[in-house]
Amino acid sequence: MIEPLVRPKRKNPLKRTRQPLHPQSVRSRTAHGLTAAAAQGRFELQKCLECAMIFYPPRDACPRCLSARVPFVPVDNRGTLAVETTIRTSTDPYFRERAPWRVGLTRLDCGPVVLAHLHGDVREGDRVRLDLKLDKGGAPVIIALPEKDTPHMTDDRQLREMTCDPKFRRVLITDGRNAVGQAMARSFSEAGASIVFVGVADAWKPFPGQEALRKIARVEIVPLDLTDTESVAELAEQNGARTDIIVNTAEHVRPGGILQRHGLTVAREEMDIRYFGLMRLAQAFGPVMRSRGADGVNSATAFVNLLSVYALTNWPAYGAYSAAEAACLSAAQCLRAELRPGGVKVLNVFFGPLDTEWFQTVPPPKVTPEALARAVVQALQRGLEEVFVGDVAEEVRARLSVNPKALERELAG
Amino acid sequence: MASDLLRLARRVAEGSIRVVDLTQTLTQEFPIITLPPELGQCAPFRIEEVSRYDERGPAWYWNNITVGEHCGTHFDAPIHWISGKDLPNNSVDTIPPEKFIAPASVIDCSRECAADPDFTLTVPFVKAWEKRHGRIAAGEWVLLRTDWSKKSYADYAGLTEEGAHTPGPEPEVVRWLVEERDVHGFGTETIGTDYGQAQHFNPPYPAHFYMHGKGRYGLQCLTNLDQLPPRGAVIFAAPLKIKQGSGSPLRVLALVEEAPPPRPRRASRGRRSAAGRSR
Numbered sequence: 001m002i003e004p005l006v007r008p009k010r011k012n013p014l015k016r017t018r019q020p021l022h023p024q025s026v027r028s029r030t031a032h033g034l035t036a037a038a039a040q041g042r043f044e045l046q047k048c049l050e051c052a053m054i055f056y057p058p059r060d061a062c063p064r065c066l067s068a069r070v071p072f073v074p075v076d077n078r079g080t081l082a083v084e085t086t087i088r089t090s091t092d093p094y095f096r097e098r099a100p101w102r103v104g105l106t107r108l109d110c111g112p113v114v115l116a117h118l119h120g121d122v123r124e125g126d127r128v129r130l131d132l133k134l135d136k137g138g139a140p141v142i143i144a145l146p147e148k149d150t151p152h153m154t155d156d157r158q159l160r161e162m163t164c165d166p167k168f169r170r171v172l173i174t175d176g177r178n179a180v181g182q183a184m185a186r187s188f189s190e191a192g193a194s195i196v197f198v199g200v201a202d203a204w205k206p207f208p209g210q211e212a213l214r215k216i217a218r219v220e221i222v223p224l225d226l227t228d229t230e231s232v233a234e235l236a237e238q239n240g241a242r243t244d245i246i247v248n249t250a251e252h253v254r255p256g257g258i259l260q261r262h263g264l265t266v267a268r269e270e271m272d273i274r275y276f277g278l279m280r281l282a283q284a285f286g287p288v289m290r291s292r293g294a295d296g297v298n299s300a301t302a303f304v305n306l307l308s309v310y311a312l313t314n315w316p317a318y319g320a321y322s323a324a325e326a327a328c329l330s331a332a333q334c335l336r337a338e339l340r341p342g343g344v345k346v347l348n349v350f351f352g353p354l355d356t357e358w359f360q361t362v363p364p365p366k367v368t369p370e371a372l373a374r375a376v377v378q379a380l381q382r383g384l385e386e387v388f389v390g391d392v393a394e395e396v397r398a399r400l401s402v403n404p405k406a407l408e409r410e411l412a413g
Numbered sequence: 414m415a416s417d418l419l420r421l422a423r424r425v426a427e428g429s430i431r432v433v434d435l436t437q438t439l440t441q442e443f444p445i446i447t448l449p450p451e452l453g454q455c456a457p458f459r460i461e462e463v464s465r466y467d468e469r470g471p472a473w474y475w476n477n478i479t480v481g482e483h484c485g486t487h488f489d490a491p492i493h494w495i496s497g498k499d500l501p502n503n504s505v506d507t508i509p510p511e512k513f514i515a516p517a518s519v520i521d522c523s524r525e526c527a528a529d530p531d532f533t534l535t536v537p538f539v540k541a542w543e544k545r546h547g548r549i550a551a552g553e554w555v556l557l558r559t560d561w562s563k564k565s566y567a568d569y570a571g572l573t574e575e576g577a578h579t580p581g582p583e584p585e586v587v588r589w590l591v592e593e594r595d596v597h598g599f600g601t602e603t604i605g606t607d608y609g610q611a612q613h614f615n616p617p618y619p620a621h622f623y624m625h626g627k628g629r630y631g632l633q634c635l636t637n638l639d640q641l642p643p644r645g646a647v648i649f650a651a652p653l654k655i656k657q658g659s660g661s662p663l664r665v666l667a668l669v670e671e672a673p674p675p676r677p678r679r680a681s682r683g684r685r686s687a688a689g690r691s692r
Binding site for chain 2: 202203204205206225227228229230231254263265266268269
């Protein structure tokens, strides 16, 4: 059984902060099929469309019949751990400083034998579940987990290298004035974050939920206005070196397309709060987070963007909003590449209309702030890079993969 | 003999005429007018560093700023309100420059406002003030001293679920000041020239409606009004020359007699010899 994680001691200021390292992360183009599945938390391997063979590691052709029709498909992840070993030394600096490190061969029920990292609760001969994860370098790897959940399972040392669990970490929720920010603060507090900093802009303006927000355990209100470069920089000066997870909850939702905007005042606001806000946050907090990716149990680990699923394809009823969200998505991809060397993940959370005031006239299904907050915490606990929350987001994802043009045309009404 | 103008400059330099800065510093944090969120909003003051003796500009420091016309200590031109939209010379770029210098009557209602954030200025209140300080002259600014500028930002904005609770004038007194006293404009320490709940007046926002409707001006977010005498201060308030601008942030200065002017004979000798030395 895994020993439960203990709250990390205060950092010894005389010791050098360990610089982030990551395992070798080069993969073939084909093998990035695993990256896509791992990013979204699916277990997929290649399956030959001709002879139905499931195989691993990734190849460009079926090893049995040489067919090139070998897509990644969801497969049964259950198997038996046939053999295990413990690596005690390595020429790879990442594993060298993390030794001993357990790996083993799992024979999957669906056929292939897979070399995988081992969770602390699995032993040779056990039934196991394999899970695809992204490692510290953002490369897809497989870990063998116990067949059924075990106590304190997520505290496992090797598993935690692949996840962004908020437990004992310090989280910054950037905007606590809105319902999403407040739900997020509750969820992270319940998930065991050691401090939940919650940004509040224009504290002279009262806002609904203010009192309840202050009462959430381990919440600390901090002044933060993402439209003000100086405000973001000042908070980073104070808290940058003790911010392990950022969840950007600043939102700017206004209905209407480009022709309804009547000038650029609102468009500037939405770009300022969303796109430039993301840039300001990333510039102020990104460098120090990237340097703290291996800073112990409470290392810097994730930058979370909440994005409308209409960042992926424009919804003209909220067309200018969709465009600003698309800008944020593109910036998030850039930031992901820039934070990756530090072992800090960028999690993009896509959702359809929220059950909040600005989507009042939109019929259900809608995503409640609470459901969104739960999904964010779960995605971090699993170490995902992309998650789609709610029926609308799921549908947009599914339809984009089939016929994006049809979806664009139908969203136009 | 020195002209009045040079005498003024000399007295400012020697401090017998004091310059009082009535301006709030332009900062990102200072409260700004808040409208329902579906309406257009005035942009708050923001500042982006262009360079600071670094790779973006090795020997110089400068910033780009963005700011709405009605942010911080600012001037309201008649064109700001629909009632003044068709007047001649109603925008900041066309107002004759001599309008930017005018004396002020300062009505102190700080005691009343401390007791009641919903204090509203009335005609009887102003008439009682005139009994003590004399009749307000045509072409004078009327400045409302409330000491509101000394409050915390939350109290300054005074926002509750039913909107702002900050002092201001009743409709009748604004009309009266314009029609019966022919004032130059109206200035306040609060975010706007109007009472916080002035949307419920008839007409709504009377300080805007009547003042701008008759081509008068507004000043708001003033500070240091407690350093002005009830009568006799001269206000310098020149907005930026924005094409068709409805107002602008600006530096507002008041000239105040620090002490009674020195006796003419002794003073003129002193000044002459001082001038001689300086040459």
